Amino acid sequence: MAGLAGRIMLLSGASRVFIAFLAGLLTVLAQPPFGIFAAAFVSCPVLVWLIDGAPGDPEKGRLARLWPALSVGWSFGFGYFLGGLWWLGNALLIEADLFAWALPLAVVGLPAFLALFYALAVALARCLWSDGLGRIAALAFGFGIAEWLRGFLFTGFPWNAIGYALMPMPLMMQSASVLNLATINMLAVFVFAAPALIATGKGARTGLAIAVVLFGAHLAFGFYRLAQPAPQPLSPPLTVRLVQPVVDQAKKLDDRERSSVFEEHLALTTAPVENGGKRPDIIVWPETSIPFILTDNPDALARIAEVLDDGQVLVAGAVRVEDAGTGLPRRFYNSIYVIDDRGQIVGAADKVHLVPFGEYLPFEDVLASWGLSAVAASMPGGFSPAQSRALLTLPGGRTAYPLICYEAIFPDEIDDNAPLADFLLNITNDAWFGDTPGPRQHFHQAQLRAVETGRPMIRAANNGISAIVDARGVLVVGLGYNYKGVTDTILPGKMLSVTDTATRGRIFWSIAGIIFLVAVFSRVGFNIRKN
Known part of the structure; x- marks a missing residue:
């Protein structure tokens, strides 16, 4: 040597x-x-x-x-x-x-x-x-x-x-x-x-x-x-369904396909539980899975109410819009909605850490004048960031710590709210990157956040990798890349033996x-x- x-x-x-x-x-x-x-x-x-x-x-x-x-x-x-x-x-x-x-x-x-x-x-x-x-x-x-x-x-x-x-x-x-x-x-x-x-x-x-x-x-x-001993399930147990629709990204961007994309998600939501198991309490859709402004479309909320059984909750990625005031352009947020069985939006969380050049354009006044725009945000001005990260409270009192897309790669940005949550919730759309190392690397890094926080993670991705990971980073269930379908399981519990930030x-x-x-x-x- x-x-x-x-x-x-x-x-x-x-x-x-x-x-x-x-x-x-x-x-x-x-x-x-x-x-x-x-x-x-x-x-x-x-x-x-x-x-x-x-x-x-x-x-x-x-x-x-x-x-x-x-x-x-x-x-x-x-x-x-x-x-x-x-x-x-x-x-x-x-x-x-x-x-x-x-x-x-x-x-x-x-x-x-x-x-x-x-x-x-x-x-x-x-x-x-x-x-x-x-x-x-x-x-x-x-x-x-x-x-x-x-x-x-x-x-x-x-x-x-x-x-x-x-x-x-x-x-x-x-x-x-x-x-x-x-x-x-x-x-x-x-x-x-x-x-x-x-x-x-x-x-x-x-x-x-x-x-x-x-x-x-x-x-x-x-x-x-x-x-x-492995972390025990929450009490009472919470059954989660992950929906992985495998929708081509070009199709998601096509205005003519928005209705069919939405119906694909609904169809997977109502798929029967394998082996006669317990019906899911929570159904989780990926990032931006609702392909239109939901609050502008009451019929869509009615359709969601139709497919949810009594007591079920849908957690879905969507674009949220907010009026900024008279004469000002509306603000758009990359968000998570919590929707109950009556089709009511009962909770929401917005993305805090946006992707530069993907979800917003840095130095927008200059770069926009050159004809540039953000890759993943078709609305004028791109997305706006949330000022802080808030816990999502679900019907029944369970709390989720939301991480939208690549927010899961920032361990130092997970704040003191995480120990208060029952689980981490990561929704993403890695279809942008195709069947490459990118989605595997993203999942691996998200997996580590569960270990660091001592909290299980629910992760739903459009094309994969969707998974439920326990508080030690161990895979409980998952759907491989480009596998269209659902998976149901009981959410494991949390661990307390982690060092604080x-x-x-x-x-x-x-x-x-x-x-x-x-x-x-x-x-x-x-x-x-x-x-």
């Missing part, structure tokens, strides 16, 4: 950048739909050796000295995000005549931008670089800070955070009940990069021992938590501080030995 490490360290110019790109591309295998976390045990050591060989010219200014490291980090990130997010371009092909021109921006431009965070990670690490265990700590610290920033800067986009690679299955998800994603990102990079020490000798035993202990504790805690934040900064000090002391010792 020392020979391989030496050859990688000696790379320069385009060769070094290309190998960094390939290492990032390889890391994608650690994310869904592959889940081969071992891939990161190969790519991260390669990244360490590439940084070893990118010290920069000491005669130049600070930025020029960091340039080789920045280029390595950016190339690694570009490979990672290009390989992990190429499927975003599929959304632009739904209405290709309007949006196909933007394919390069989505498929190449966004990965190129996100790669700047990994360039920052490697630059931070390079500033603390040494010749032993300290450089592994430096890399972990750099990625921990960069991924933390990626979670909220420019509205945030923590999709495929590096820590998810260490959590491909429920057994390896349980640490998320104690640590936040930012901490797991940092520790994951330390564990994945530690094998690089084998080739360079110094600090290998200590570094590998720490990595083995961390990885072993991660697995052992998972075994322990899954060995505990404030404590998770303190743990992150404490561990980040320890790792930073290890890197600093190693750097100081390295400089003393060198001089």
Whole structure:
């Protein structure tokens, strides 16, 4: 391995950048739909050796000295995000005549931008670089800070955070009940990069021992938590039906098809329960499943009342409209409606975190004058965001914490209302992205929110993946991608043994501080030995 490490360290110019790109591309295998976390045990050591060989010219200014490291980090990130997010371009092909021109921006431009965070990670690490265990700590610290920033800067986009690679299955998800994603990102990079020490000798035993202990504790805690009794159903039990209609996105956008789309949902709602089981108490439709403004269509509410049995409740995604005042344009919200068996809307929740360029247009005054519009919002001005996230209270008193579409990828935005809810409710429409890794990655990240909050999750998606996940992230029932149908089950209960958000934040900064000090002391010792 020392020979391989030496050859990688000696790379320069385009060769070094290309190998960094390939290492990032390889890391994608650690994310869904592959889940081969071992891939990161190969790519991260390669990244360490590439940084070893990118010290920069000491005669130049600070930025020029960091340039080789920045280029390595950016190339690694570009490979990672290009390989992990190429499927975003599929959304632009739904209405290709309007949006196909933007394919390069989505498929190449966004990965190129996100790669700047990994360039920052490697630059931070390079500033603390040494010749032993300290450089592994430096890399972990750099990625921990960069991924933390990626979670909220420019509205945030923590999709495929590096820590998810260490959590491909429920057994390896349980640490998320104690640590936040930012901490797991940092520790994951330390564990994945530690094998690089084998080739360079110094600090290998200590570094590998720490990595083995961390990885072993991660697995052992998972075994322990899954060995505990499964969460018991709520009392009285609540039976849920997930409706997965598999409606083509182009059809949903066709005004002539709106009525038939609505009837497809109604037909699935009334499908008989398999094996004579208990009829569902709650029926859940996906995001924007009602293909028109429901409050402008009383006949639709009457149809819903016709198909619901006494006591049943429909939870459905819809566009909600609100009058802003005389002379002002109406506001539109991406919402969830709760509709009772009399066809009355008895609850609603609006989306808080909208998708930029998808549901609204940033800098709208300027960009709209250039003829641009939001991809997934056909109404003028796009959607408006809700000011806060409110619990949904269902008839009978059960409460849901609503997460619409990609709101489920933001763990730091789940507020103090979540512990008050009986379950998480995630509705989405991943049909925009076709049968690609996107819907699998989205489901995986949503799954982690159940573990973090100790709450079961009800998830309904237009084309999939629809599922009910228990409070440990274990799949109870699900419908695979492009499987049209319904599934019914009793909703599992909640767990109370999770760390609160404030404590998770303190743990992150404490561990980040320890790792930073290890890197600093190693750097100081390295400089003393060198001089």
